[in-house]
Amino acid sequence: MTSVSEIVARFEQFAPQSWAEEGDPVGLQIGSMQQSVHKLMVTLDVRPEVVTEAVKNNVDFIFAHHPALFRPIKKFDLTNPQNKMYAELIKHNITVYAAHTNLDNANGGMNDWLASLLDLQDTEILLSQHEDSLFKLAVFVPKKSAETVRNALTDAGAGTIGEYQDCSYTISGTGRFTPQAASNPTIGNLLEPTEVAEDKIEVVFPKRICSKILKVMRVVHPYEEPVFDLFAVQGNGTKYGMGRIGDLKSSMTISAFAEYCKTKFDVLHLRVVTADTTQKVKRVAILGGSGGQFYTDALRKKADVYITGDISYHTGHDIIVSGLTAIDPGHHIEQICKPHLQNLFAQWNNEYGWQIKVVQSAINTDPFMFI
């Protein structure tokens, strides 16, 4: 039986929780990581109607983009519809997990999905780029145990560099020690100086999985006192960040581009902030969610147009005066995450033999309509 924790562990290799913006309440929202999963439902939002849908469809795990618990509950009064929704989830043993800004920041995540929907070319990260901190472990292992230790480390997630897995380096040498009276040596005898042919195995891994790697190393290492060095490594960590910028294959006027966005995002209307709709656009910046405040990053990166949701009135004024054009197709375009997440989970389902059903919520959670 597949547990929430197994599914989440795989997902967090793709979009680690540590990649979320500060203060973003990502991760387990309600329920238990130990829960067995038969049916997983992906959704943009967790709303009362989505929970009703989940209950009706016997879903036991809701995987959402927007956290269900944004504001702390002060009183669990069930006349409050939000609290009633939490109570329904608990009553029906439905676990809820949210991947928010860690999914936005992930390579191949939300912002890449939006950029590729618009067919942007040569995309790069729009906002300041972060880099995963790397550690390197060098561990000294008797030769006959080297393969076991090496495999355990790479199975635990060490040794991934870009598109290469199972990366490690070995040099051979001699280890020396004298087991003391209270020791329990795997090799050698008490109080006798001992020499052992050893391999020094080196692997790199993201800092965030350091405790797991050290734990695995201690479990598989044959020695009572494994000897190892642990270093912080500069550079070469995975780069990640918010928003994308890239070029359209050919330029078009702002009016034509707005029509193009309506079709691509499947929206009836969108808001355009511009001084002149006949201007041509080619370089497009996009940031899923509420990104009005980041228009300066789009300007800095020489975008012709900036697409984001929830642009406010005053930010609109600032954008016009800056000479930039902005398009606000609404926050709900992030619903694009539903098919993409469904595909990812379906792919892992096959790969790991989870035997779970993966479905999308069919509910439109956009609070706005146009009349």
Ligand SMILES: [Zn+2]
């Ligand atoms: Zn959002």
